[in-house]
Amino acid sequence: MDLRGAKVLLTGASGGIGRALAVGLAARGGKVVLTGRRTDVLEPLAERLGGRAVPADLTDRDAIEGLLEAAGEIDVLVANAALPASGLLSDYSVAEIDRALDVNLRAPVVMAKLAGERMAARRRGHLVFISSLSGKAASGQASLYNATKFGLRGFALALREDMRPHGVGVSTVFPGFVRDAGMFADSGATLPRGIGTRSPQDVARATVRAVEKNLAEVDVAPLNLRLATRFAGVAPVLSAAFQRSFGSEKILEQLAEGQRDKR
Numbered sequence: 001m002d003l004r005g006a007k008v009l010l011t012g013a014s015g016g017i018g019r020a021l022a023v024g025l026a027a028r029g030g031k032v033v034l035t036g037r038r039t040d041v042l043e044p045l046a047e048r049l050g051g052r053a054v055p056a057d058l059t060d061r062d063a064i065e066g067l068l069e070a071a072g073e074i075d076v077l078v079a080n081a082a083l084p085a086s087g088l089l090s091d092y093s094v095a096e097i098d099r100a101l102d103v104n105l106r107a108p109v110v111m112a113k114l115a116g117e118r119m120a121a122r123r124r125g126h127l128v129f130i131s132s133l134s135g136k137a138a139s140g141q142a143s144l145y146n147a148t149k150f151g152l153r154g155f156a157l158a159l160r161e162d163m164r165p166h167g168v169g170v171s172t173v174f175p176g177f178v179r180d181a182g183m184f185a186d187s188g189a190t191l192p193r194g195i196g197t198r199s200p201q202d203v204a205r206a207t208v209r210a211v212e213k214n215l216a217e218v219d220v221a222p223l224n225l226r227l228a229t230r231f232a233g234v235a236p237v238l239s240a241a242f243q244r245s246f247g248s249e250k251i252l253e254q255l256a257e258g259q260r261d262k263r
Contacts, residue, residue, distance in 0.1 A: 001126045001169055001211050004029030009074045012081030014038035016181020017200045021080055022049060024204030033071045058107040059099050068114050077115045079108035080130040084183045084259035085145035104148035120166035126211050129156050129172045133221060137232030141252040160216055171210035175203050176221030187259050189251055196222035
């Protein structure tokens with residue numbers, strides 16, 4: 001998919017990683033339509049990039065169809081919006097569970113259905129889901145977040161096959177720990193020595209590459225973290241024991257506490 005002149009709808013554009021995605025997509029020639037809840041961030045960013053801002057709250061199920069109608073015919077959907085959902089499931093209210101499921105999983109699925117139908121009719125388009133390595137490797141104190149991200153991965157892989165005959169691409173991007181912006185950076189959690197990070201710009205570059213090369217999946221993390229994720233996929237019980245031996249519980253507790261007010 002050539003991004004030059006393509007209309008791109010980006011969700012979660014008011015967050016730190018969302019802003020990097022918006023800049024990266026616009027730099028490749030995309031005509032960005034930015035959506036999120038913070039108009040004070042969206043509107044100046046859209047003006048700077050020559051795009052358009054369409055505020056929307058994805059916790060409101062009725063807002064999704066209106067958002068796509070306001071965006072018009074789009075060539076690329078980048079579903080980036082997500083809520084943090086770290087912590088023990090017992091610490092969540094049912095309302096908080098619903099919010100995480102709605103934003104992290106339901107909204108991308110519904111948007112893919114509505115936008116994908118139009119793309120398939122035109123035989124042109126690309127759907128991108130910004131997930132997380134937590135969609136490939138489970139960890140303690142992240143059962144709800146893992147559920148949404150594992151679900152998104154399975155959905156995207158199956159949808160890719162369904163959309164292939166219609167000329168529509170589907171990609172999923174899996175960031176690891178991202179510095180400077182995003183959920184991990186905002187939480188204030190610290191990593192043990194040897195566990196590296198990537199930048200929001202790295203996520204943006206990976207997303208652009210996924211669209212332009214129609215890649216099914218792209219991991220955005222240092223090699224050691226990518227290898228650990230693969231190991232977790234084939235030996236989850238051993239991986240969990242390995243994580244415990246390296247003191248992962250402390251990191252997970254920091255993440256959960258730092259993200260508590262954003263549930």
